[in-house]
Every structure is written in structure tokens, then in C-alpha cells.
Amino acid sequence: MSSAGDGEPRHHILSVLVENKAGVLARVAGLFSRRGFNIFSLAVAPTDDERFSRLTIVVDVESAPLEQVVQQLDKLVNVVAISQLAPEAAVERELLLATVAVDAPRRGEVIELVGVFRGEVVNVGLDRLTVMLADDPDTVDDFERLLGAYGIVELQRTGRVALPKLGRSKAD
Amino acid sequence: MKLTGAQALIKSLETQGVDVMFGLPGGAILPVYDPILGSSIRHILVRHEQGAGHMAEGYAMVTGRAGVAMVTSGPGATNVVTPLSNAYMDSTPLVVISGQVATSAIGSDAFQECDITGVTMGITKHNWLVTRAEDIPRTVAAAFHVATTGRPGPVLIDLPKDVSNAEMEWYWPATEADLDLPGYHPRLDGDPAAIARAAQLILAAERPVLYVGGGVLKAGATDALLELAERTGFPVVTTLMARGAFPDSHPLCLGMPGMHGNYTAVTAMQRADLLVALGARFDDRVTGKVSAFAPAAKVIHVDVDPAEIGKVRAPEVGIVGDCRRVIEALLEALEAAGLGHDDAAVRTERGARGRPGTQAASRPARDGWWAQLRAWQAAYPLHYEEEAGGPLKPQRVVETLRALSSPDTVVVAGVGQHQMWASQYWRFEQPRTWVNSGGAGTMGFAVPAAIGAKVGRPDRTVWAIDGDGCFQMTAQELATASAERIPVKVAILNNAYLGMVRQWQEMFYAERYSEVYLSPDLPDYVKWAEAMGCVGIRAETPEEVAPAIEKANAIDDRPVVVDFRTDAFEKVFPMVPAGGSNDDIVVHPSQAQGRVVQ
Ligand SMILES: Cc1ncc(C[n+]2csc(CCOP(=O)(O)OP(=O)(O)O)c2C)c(N)n1
Ligand SMILES: [Mg+2]
Numbered sequence: 226m227s228s229a230g231d232g233e234p235r236h237h238i239l240s241v242l243v244e245n246k247a248g249v250l251a252r253v254a255g256l257f258s259r260r261g262f263n264i265f266s267l268a269v270a271p272t273d274d275e276r277f278s279r280l281t282i283v284v285d286v287e288s289a290p291l292e293q294v295v296q297q298l299d300k301l302v303n304v305v306a307i308s309q310l311a312p313e314a315a316v317e318r319e320l321l322l323a324t325v326a327v328d329a330p331r332r333g334e335v336i337e338l339v340g341v342f343r344g345e346v347v348n349v350g351l352d353r354l355t356v357m358l359a360d361d362p363d364t365v366d367d368f369e370r371l372l373g374a375y376g377i378v379e380l381q382r383t384g385r386v387a388l389p390k391l392g393r394s395k396a397d
Numbered sequence: 398m399k400l401t402g403a404q405a406l407i408k409s410l411e412t413q414g415v416d417v418m419f420g421l422p423g424g425a426i427l428p429v430y431d432p433i434l435g436s437s438i439r440h441i442l443v444r445h446e447q448g449a450g451h452m453a454e455g456y457a458m459v460t461g462r463a464g465v466a467m468v469t470s471g472p473g474a475t476n477v478v479t480p481l482s483n484a485y486m487d488s489t490p491l492v493v494i495s496g497q498v499a500t501s502a503i504g505s506d507a508f509q510e511c512d513i514t515g516v517t518m519g520i521t522k523h524n525w526l527v528t529r530a531e532d533i534p535r536t537v538a539a540a541f542h543v544a545t546t547g548r549p550g551p552v553l554i555d556l557p558k559d560v561s562n563a564e565m566e567w568y569w570p571a572t573e574a575d576l577d578l579p580g581y582h583p584r585l586d587g588d589p590a591a592i593a594r595a596a597q598l599i600l601a602a603e604r605p606v607l608y609v610g611g612g613v614l615k616a617g618a619t620d621a622l623l624e625l626a627e628r629t630g631f632p633v634v635t636t637l638m639a640r641g642a643f644p645d646s647h648p649l650c651l652g653m654p655g656m657h658g659n660y661t662a663v664t665a666m667q668r669a670d671l672l673v674a675l676g677a678r679f680d681d682r683v684t685g686k687v688s689a690f691a692p693a694a695k696v697i698h699v700d701v702d703p704a705e706i707g708k709v710r711a712p713e714v715g716i717v718g719d720c721r722r723v724i725e726a727l728l729e730a731l732e733a734a735g736l737g738h739d740d741a742a743v744r745t746e747r748g749a750r751g752r753p754g755t756q757a758a759s760r761p762a763r764d765g766w767w768a769q770l771r772a773w774q775a776a777y778p779l780h781y782e783e784e785a786g787g788p789l790k791p792q793r794v795v796e797t798l799r800a801l802s803s804p805d806t807v808v809v810a811g812v813g814q815h816q817m818w819a820s821q822y823w824r825f826e827q828p829r830t831w832v833n834s835g836g837a838g839t840m841g842f843a844v845p846a847a848i849g850a851k852v853g854r855p856d857r858t859v860w861a862i863d864g865d866g867c868f869q870m871t872a873q874e875l876a877t878a879s880a881e882r883i884p885v886k887v888a889i890l891n892n893a894y895l896g897m898v899r900q901w902q903e904m905f906y907a908e909r910y911s912e913v914y915l916s917p918d919l920p921d922y923v924k925w926a927e928a929m930g931c932v933g934i935r936a937e938t939p940e941e942v943a944p945a946i947e948k949a950n951a952i953d954d955r956p957v958v959v960d961f962r963t964d965a966f967e968k969v970f971p972m973v974p975a976g977g978s979n980d981d982i983v984v985h986p987s988q989a990q991g992r993v994v995q
Contacts, residue, residue, distance in 0.1 A: 248515075248518070252518055255519055290707070293707070296706075297704045299703070301523075302522070302523040302543060305580040
């Protein structure tokens with residue numbers, strides 16, 4: 226899902242500021258599908274200015290050159306600004322919610338795992354636990370894999386959001 | 398001033414300077430048809446909404462202004478989908494207004510409801526669903542702005558019936574800032590550093606070609622192009638969308654490249670060491686197999702659409718900007734490097750003399766390149782063969798038509814063999830005299846586009862060169878033309894076949910002809926023309942061609958249709974087989990013997 230072994234990362238993050246208008250998501254999704262660009266994940270959220278929303282799109286750069294994806298996106302009239310974030314230049318976060326089937330004797334193991342990852346137990350049933358983790362996507366992947374050993378009943382991931390890493394000089 | 402949404406729409410179109418629109422009413426757009434009665438705008442009632450869309454395209458292509466079409470919801474709107482897609486592919490500015498069911502009914506599968514903004518999202522530059530009457534003037538102004546600036550294209554405004562009926566207080570957006578387009582900023586001026594690098598490549602080129610596309614026409618850059626070509630002494634090819642952007646009679650003109658381009662234009666690009674692409678998009682019909690296209694060429698790519706740069710071919714220098722502004726900046730950069738205007742270069746292939754002591758004075762000579770180009774032209778001119786007493790050749794019809802028409806005649810084509818013969822055998826001398834469907838290849842384009850072109854340029858003779866198959870798709874609009882007294886002329890190259898498909902079946906499917914025969918006289922085109930209020934003429938032999946054309950040219954009070962019965966078996970040459978390399982261009986069989994492989 227994230228980087229392909231030791232090579233170049235397969236994904237790239239685009240942070241896209243769009244007008245908060247009906248149909249904008251369809252325009253973006255339609256563009257990706259008709260041009261054959263692949264999306265790994267897409268997150269939509271309002272911004273502090275109600276006229277705009279922000280899409281965080283993780284694109285598969287093997288499906289099309291990044292430059293082409295950006296230029297085509299930029300042509301959409303409702304797209305106001307695009308910033309490209311190379312994975313190494315970004316802080317990325319993703320949230321995972323998982324319900325795990327776990328009986329009383331093994332409950333402690335799962336809670337311990339959640340503790341190690343600094344996640345949270347958000348709901349407890351008789352033979353189930355719902356846990357949460359917000360972290361960088363690779364860590365979330367690891368967490369998901371380890372939870373898998375216990376039997377995941379339901380899983381939701383948000384797709385990633387990202388912001389540029391801050392430099393060491395003062396911002397102006 | 399209080400207006401209804403419908404009145405505001407018409408007033409907005411008037412304020413925008415619209416003089417004509419093409420359309421057909423229906424339930425959802427009814428409110429808007431009422432104020433048309435008192436409007437200064439001429440409304441042309443079509444017989445099918447596809448006709449309205451293509452008329453608006455023809456109008457736009459000859460005038461450079463946005464064409465306007467108006468349709469009702471549901472089927473009215475879906476009937477205009479083909480013209481929208483066509484205009485999108487050919488970057489033609491179009492504003493389509495569609496009626497929509499009332500906002501309260503949207504999403505309920507109401508009568509004649511269709512999500513036309515959803516349907517046309519991928520084939521418009523942008524579209525709008527207007528939900529408040531007070532948004533109408535701003536939306537109309539924004540629609541025209543988006544359609545006509547940057548890379549032009551079609552837009553659609555979907556107008557629900559209750560919005561048309563609602564009241565609003567009239568205003569007109571004063572400035573561009575009032576259009577509410579925070580994400581729309583076309584880049585028109587090229588980057589000076591890139592222009593300087595382009596000038597360097599131009600001064601170093603030994604085997605250059607100016608690869609001219611439709612963007613040059615749209616930018617009104619033909620004068621700048623002429624100066625660039627003459628000053629540099631570079632040969633020019635004009636793509637299917639750019640015929641007329643550079644005069645065919647000019648010694649620097651090599652004609653059309655591409656799948657059915659001439660040998661010299663195609664091969665010059667293949668052997669070039671520099672391609673200067675101006676408002677062209679490296680379409681597959683031009684490049685053939687991309688990996689084998691112009692392998693030795695460095696590329697300068699000028700386009701107003703940043704997404705075109707590097708989409709197909711990575712250029713050495715990419716310049717985003719309006720073709721006219723960029724070419725003019727390039728001319729300044731060349732001047733600074735010692736290559737200024739030189740009267741001695743006008744209508745020659747020699748190019749300007751460089752100012753002594755400058756880089757331009759020592760640029761490579763291109764004599765060898767020109768000698769090569771002239772040798773190709775001599776060996777592989779466009780060619781067809783006629784036998785005495787044999788069938789009428791379609792190329793003969795086009796040549797005769799050209800010979801008997803003034804050079805400012807507007808020629809409009811359908812899609813197929815006849816289109817290619819028109820583009821090859823017509824000699825284009827002026828911009829905006831060629832109207833055709835390039836990117837989409839829409840059969841049925843010619844008749845309505847010719848009507849729109851004639852409405853846009855009533856001072857010009859407009860000849861449609863159409864196929865028998867194409868004609869049958871949209872001929873009903875000749876009834877529109879008769880009713881509205883729009884005297885277009887249509888030459889049907891009636892080969893009784895879906896000829897282009899027949900040609901592919903002959904060449905690539907072992908002559909297994911599948912569903913391509915149409916018959917020469919079903920329908921009877923002369924009677925059909927007469928039934929629609931046109932004059933119908935038939936010409937069956939070479940001798941009948943010129944008299945038929947002269948008769949048609951003498952009629953200026955109604956449309957004319959000439960049914961030219963042409964050779965059913967004639968093929969278009971040269972031809973680069975689809976997906977093949979341009980090096981594998983197939984010339985006319987009589988030229989194939991002893992073809993020199995370069
Ligand atoms: C709407 C549409 N349908 C099908 C085609 C495929 N097509 C391309 S050329 C052609 C034949 C056109 O026949 P005609 O108008 O008689 O022209 P000709 O090639 O015979 O000159 C066809 C069917 C098309 N381009 N457009
Ligand atoms: Mg035909």
C-alpha cells in the first residue's frame with residue numbers, strides 16, 4: 226500500500242484546495258477515472274474558510290506521471306491550488322478503527338499491543354474490542370497486520386492526510 | 398430592475414454580445430423561450446438538437462466567438478452531447494444552455510429529468526447547475542469567460558425551470574473578479590527563460606520543422622507565424638485542425654502531416670532535428686506510433702494548456718502560453734540574437750540574414766534540408782489516377798470545386814474519405830476557412846456546421862464537402878437552412894459506401910466488407926434536397942462536374958445540394974496504418990515502385 230520496498234515510493238501526496246461546491250468530488254473522481262490515473266486514498270475535509278475544502282489524494286505515480294496528474298487536476302475550474310508532497314517531505318497521518326474478536330483470556334494481549342502502538346481501546350464488548358490508532362500509514366499497516374492474528378471483524382481506515390514537514394528555519 | 402430568471406438569461410446573453418443562437422424548445426426551457434420574442438438575438442430553430450450544437454461550432458470556428466445553443470432537458474440535452482464532445486476535442490468555444498426540471502424535482506426521476514451536468518462533466522471545460530435566479534448573470538458571464546479564454550472549449554449551463562421563473566434584481570458583473578472563478582487563471586505569457594532557450598535551439602537547427610496546430614488559429618497567431626517562418630526559413634506543416642493557418646501556396650508550406658498527410662510533411666517530421674510545435678498536441682493521428690515518431694528531433698512545445706506539454710512527448714523546451722504572445726516573444730528573442738525581420742526573406746525559403754557578428758549570422762545552412770524536402774515533394778506529390786471514360790474521381794471534384802471558388806470560401810467537411818480528400822486537395826490560403834471535426838471524428842458534422850459557418854460569415858460562400866453516409870446523419874438541418882434562408886452549398890461525394898471503413902476493410906481485413914454498403918441512390922439525394930427546399934443537382938461524369946459547380950455557385954437564395962457520383966473504390970493515400978510508425982507510410986500504389994528508403 227505505501228512504498229514498494231527499497232525503490233522509489235509508488236505513491237505521491239497531493240493536497241488539493243477546491244471550491245466547496247456541489248459536484249466537486251465527482252469532477253475530481255471523474256477526471257481520475259477517465260484519464261486512467263489510480264488513487265490509493267482520498268480524504269475530504271472542510272477548511273477554515275467555508276468557501277473551500279481540502280482533498281488529500283494519494284496517487285499511484287506508476288499509473289501516470291505525477292506532472293500530468295497535477296496539470297490535468299489543475300485544469301478543473303473548481304480546483305484552486307495544488308501542493309505536491311513527496312512522502313519524504315511530508316508528515317502523514319491516518320486513522321484506523323478495528324473491531325477484533327477476542328475472548329477474555331486473550332484480551333490482555335490485544336490491550337498490550339494497543340499500548341505498545343500508543344493506540345486506544347475505544348469500545349469493549351463481551352468477546353470483542355474496538356481499537357483505534359492514528360499514526361503514520363506504515364505504522365498503521367504494521368498495527369493492522371499484528372491485529373490480524375486475533376481476527377479482525379470490521380476495519381475502517383480514513384485514508385491519509387498530510388502536511389509539509391517543517392524546515393529548521395523560521396517560517397515567514 | 399426586477400427580472401425573471403428567464404429574462405435575466407436572455408438579457409445576459411444580449412449583454413454578452415450574442416447575436417445568434419441555435420436551439421429547439423421544450424417543457425423545461427419554455428420560460429426562456431418567451432423573452433426570446435422580444436430579444437435582439439436571432440434564434441435559429443433547428444430540427445434536431447445535435448444540429449444546434451454543430452451549428453454553434455461552425456459559427457464559432459469561423460468567427461472565433463463562442464457559439465450558443467439552447468435545448469430543453471432530458472433528451473434535448475442528451476442530443477447535444479455529441480457536439481459538446483466534439484467541441485471539447487477540438488477546443489471550440491461553445492456555450493450550451495439546457496433546461497432542467499425544477500430544483501424541487503431534481504433527483505426524483507421527474508419527467509424529462511437527466512443529470513446533464515453529470516453526463517457532460519468529462520466533455521465540457523466546465524459546467525454549472527444554476528440553483529438561484531440571482532446567480533444567472535454571473536454564471537453566464539463566467540461561462541463565456543471560461544469558454545473563450547485560455548484553451549477554448551465548450552461549457553454548459555443547466556437551468557432548472559423554477560429558477561427561470563423566479564425573480565431576481567438585475568445586475569451585470571463588472572469585472573473578472575466578480576465572476577467567482579478563484580481556480581481559473583489561464584497562463585498567456587510564456588516564460589522568458591524558456592523562450593530564450595527556444596531561440597537558441599532555433600538558431601542551432603539544421604533540419605527544422607514548424608509543426609503548426611489549431612492553437613495558432615485560436616490565438617490569432619497566423620501573422621506572427623508567417624513572420625517566424627519567413628525569418629527562420631523553416632518549413633511549415635499544418636495539421637488537420639490548422640489547415641489555413643499558413644498559406645498552402647507559400648514556398649515554406651509542406652502541407653498536412655499525419656495518417657493521411659502527404660509524404661513530405663510526414664517524412665520531414667520523422668527526419669527533423671527540431672520540431673517547433675505551436676498549439677499542436679501530438680495527436681496519435683499525427684505521430685503514428687509515438688515511440689517511433691521523429692526520433693532525432695528536439696522539441697519546443699508551445700501550448701496554452703499546461704497539461705499538453707509532455708503529455709505525449711517530453712519536450713526539450715516547454716512553453717505555456719498563448720501562441721500569438723509566445724511567437725511574438727520568440728521573434729523578439731531572435732531579433733536580440735541577430736535574426737530580425739528581413740524583407741528579402743518574404744515568400745522565400747531562404748530565411749533572414751543574420752546580423753553580422755551575431756550568433757544568427759553563423760547559424761547552420763539549411764540548403765541540404767531544403768534540397769531533401771524538394772526531392773521528396775518531386776517524388777511523392779499527392780496523386781490519383783483517372784482513366785478516360787472511367788468513374789468520376791472524388792479528388793477531381795475537390796480540385797474543380799477549389800478552382801471555381803474564391804480563396805476565401807469556407808469549406809466544411811464531414812468525417813471519412815471525403816474529409817481527407819478535402820483537406821488534401823483544397824488549397825487553403827486564409828485562416829478560418831476550414832471547418833471540420835478533427836479530434837472526435839463526428840459523422841454528420843458537415844451540414845449543420847456549414848449552416849452555422851454561413852450564419853457567422855454571411856459574406857462568404859460556404860461549401861460543405863460531405864460523405865453520403867455523413868449526409869444521412871444530419872441532412873434534416875437543410876430544412877432549417879431553407880426556412881431560415883441560409884444558402885449553404887453541399888457537395889456529397891457519393892461513393893455509395895461508408896468509404897473510410899470500406900477502405901480499412903479492404904486493406905486490413907482481407908477485403909471482407911462488413912456492413913459498409915449504402916447504395917448510390919437510396920435515398921435519392923436530389924429529391925431529398927428538393928423536398929427540403931433546396932436545389933438538387935446531380936453530376937455523374939467528370940464532364941458534368943464543372944457545370945454543376947457553376948450552377949450551384951450561381952444560386953444564392955437557397956441551399957444547394959450536389960450529388961456527385963464518385964468512384965466507390967478510390968482510396969485515400971498516403972496512409973500510415975493505425976498504430977504503425979510514420980516511417981511505414983503507404984504511398985499511392987503507382988508511387989510505391991522504387992520508393993527510396995531514406
Ligand atoms: C458518428 C460516427 N459513427 C461512425 C463513425 C466511423 N466512421 C468513420 S468514417 C465512416 C464512413 C463515413 O462514410 P461517408 O460519410 O459516406 O464518407 P466516405 O468515407 O465514404 O467519404 C465511419 C462509419 C464515425 N466517425 N462517426
Ligand atoms: Mg461514402
